[in-house]
Amino acid sequence: MSDIPSDLLYRESHEWVRQDEDGTVTIGISDHAQAQLGDMVFVELPEPGMSYEQGDACAVVESVKAASDIYAPLTGEVIEANSALEDSPELVNTDPYGDGWLFRMQLANAAELDGLLTPEAYAEQAES
Amino acid sequence: MVDFVGWAMPINYGSQIDEHHSVRSGAGMFDVSHMTVVDIRGSEARPFLSRLLANDVARLKTRGKALYSCMLNEAGGVIDDLITYFMDENWFRMVVNAATRDKGLAWLEWQADRFSVAITEHHELAMIAVQGPEARGAVHSLLPADAVDDLLEIKPFTAIEHGNLFIARTGYTGEDGYEILLPDGEAGPFWNALLDAGVKPCGLGARDTLRLEAGMNLYGQDMDEDVTPLESGLAWTVAMKDDRQFIGRPALERQQAAGLRNKLVGLVLEGRGVLRPLQPVMTAAGPGLTTSGTFSPTLQRAIAFARVPVGAQDRCTVDIRGKELPARIVQPPFVRNGKTCDGIL
Numbered sequence: 001m002s003d004i005p006s007d008l009l010y011r012e013s014h015e016w017v018r019q020d021e022d023g024t025v026t027i028g029i030s031d032h033a034q035a036q037l038g039d040m041v042f043v044e045l046p047e048p049g050m051s052y053e054q055g056d057a058c059a060v061v062e063s064v065k066a067a068s069d070i071y072a073p074l075t076g077e078v079i080e081a082n083s084a085l086e087d088s089p090e091l092v093n094t095d096p097y098g099d100g101w102l103f104r105m106q107l108a109n110a111a112e113l114d115g116l117l118t119p120e121a122y123a124e125q126a127e128s
Numbered sequence: 129m130v131d132f133v134g135w136a137m138p139i140n141y142g143s144q145i146d147e148h149h150s151v152r153s154g155a156g157m158f159d160v161s162h163m164t165v166v167d168i169r170g171s172e173a174r175p176f177l178s179r180l181l182a183n184d185v186a187r188l189k190t191r192g193k194a195l196y197s198c199m200l201n202e203a204g205g206v207i208d209d210l211i212t213y214f215m216d217e218n219w220f221r222m223v224v225n226a227a228t229r230d231k232g233l234a235w236l237e238w239q240a241d242r243f244s245v246a247i248t249e250h251h252e253l254a255m256i257a258v259q260g261p262e263a264r265g266a267v268h269s270l271l272p273a274d275a276v277d278d279l280l281e282i283k284p285f286t287a288i289e290h291g292n293l294f295i296a297r298t299g300y301t302g303e304d305g306y307e308i309l310l311p312d313g314e315a316g317p318f319w320n321a322l323l324d325a326g327v328k329p330c331g332l333g334a335r336d337t338l339r340l341e342a343g344m345n346l347y348g349q350d351m352d353e354d355v356t357p358l359e360s361g362l363a364w365t366v367a368m369k370d371d372r373q374f375i376g377r378p379a380l381e382r383q384q385a386a387g388l389r390n391k392l393v394g395l396v397l398e399g400r401g402v403l404r405p406l407q408p409v410m411t412a413a414g415p416g417l418t419t420s421g422t423f424s425p426t427l428q429r430a431i432a433f434a435r436v437p438v439g440a441q442d443r444c445t446v447d448i449r450g451k452e453l454p455a456r457i458v459q460p461p462f463v464r465n466g467k468t469c470d471g472i473l
Binding site for chain 1: 333337401
């Protein structure tokens with residue numbers, strides 16, 4: 001049974017979104033997703049300053065098994081990428097909701113948050 | 129679990145990288161019961177195999193001795209790669225790939241028509257590979273003293289029989305160890321006994337990273353019916369010194385006379401990233417393509433096999449998602465017996 005924190009929002013493609021106090025969001029992939037992908041060996045992150053539409057492929061996580069696209073869960077500008085993942089991509093496996101976060105965004109349209117999955121809805125999807 | 133030509137097989141039991149390291153530093157085991165075991169019996173078994181295989185069964189003289197070989201079509205393309213064990217003059221045993229079972233067996237039957245041989249597939253045999261520096265000791269701990277005495281004697285690429293067990297000192301990882309054939313009903317208990325002896329279960333994922341590090345080809349990726357062993361890094365398995373007329377030989381001779389165009393090499397990515405199959409490669413001698421690629425847990429670098437023009441050497445670039453990343457061209461294997469090979473890093 002995978003860990004699905006109750007204070008986050010989720011996307012069908014297994015990204016999670018945390019709303020930070022300064023109005024930005026932090027994005028990562030779920031425990032379920034990291035378990036499915038297996039041992040992470042390389043993470044390609046978006047450059048700060050780049051803007052993405054909701055659903056754009058903006059990062060790649062590579063496990064020994066396969067490369068997987070990560071999609072921008074929301075429209076906005078990337079303001080920071082987790083540089084610790086360059087040397088320690090395995091943080092995505094060991095701490096997917098903490099030190100294994102991928103990048104932070106400044107949202108262009110906060111209303112998009114309403115369209116994301118609640119923890120309950122994501123749990124239902126992840127289990128099916 | 130994934131479906132592999134009808135066999136439900138795990139990619140990994142837990143962490144694929146941990147499984148990989150356990151084989152390099154301790155002992156790991158693989159359920160490879162999908163491999164197809166075929167016995168060739170009859171008075172013309174040796175002449176048949178002499179015609180069928182690109183490597184020369186004349187090299188097999190003592191009971192249990194094994195030979196790795198390709199089986200070629202008339203065009204010199206690789207139908208399958210396999211191991212042949214010599215049991216006696218009227219009995220050779222082959223272990224062939226599951227993915228090529230149907231066409232391989234059909235080819236065997238077709239070619240056997242002109243020889244006095246009988247071909248029997250052994251569905252009832254399971255196969256467990258136990259690999260790593262501590263693998264042999266773990267297997268020995270489960271066997272009676274007389275079997276252990278025999279096993280301590282045998283050289284690599286040799287098999288012994290003990291009761292229902294057929295134990296070969298072979299593998300697909302670049303480490304010492306055994307591949308064990310046994311009746312399928314005994315495989316579960318044997319697996320559990322190995323587990324109790326400290327051997328770690330490993331899935332198809334670790335099997336692939338281990339064999340790639342060890343410089344061993346995977347049929348269907350690194351060679352197939354459209355390429356010859358000469359352009360697949362397998363020239364060493366083709367015995368052409370005497371005039372033995374094996375299937376595919378005329379085609380190989382024509383290819384040699386015309387000059388080989390391509391060769392299979394190893395690549396080590398210089399920077400961060402992961403090499404995968406079918407990524408475009410650019411060398412000073414022209415373009416090529418990766419055939420297998422992965423992240424090497426031992427080297428902590430991305431490695432690959434690539435088919436490139438024969439003149440390619442030293443350096444190349446690999447196209448990974450539109451970026452041209454620098455890589456070095458090396459001679460596999462990358463890793464043997466737990467250690468990085470010379471010239472790889």
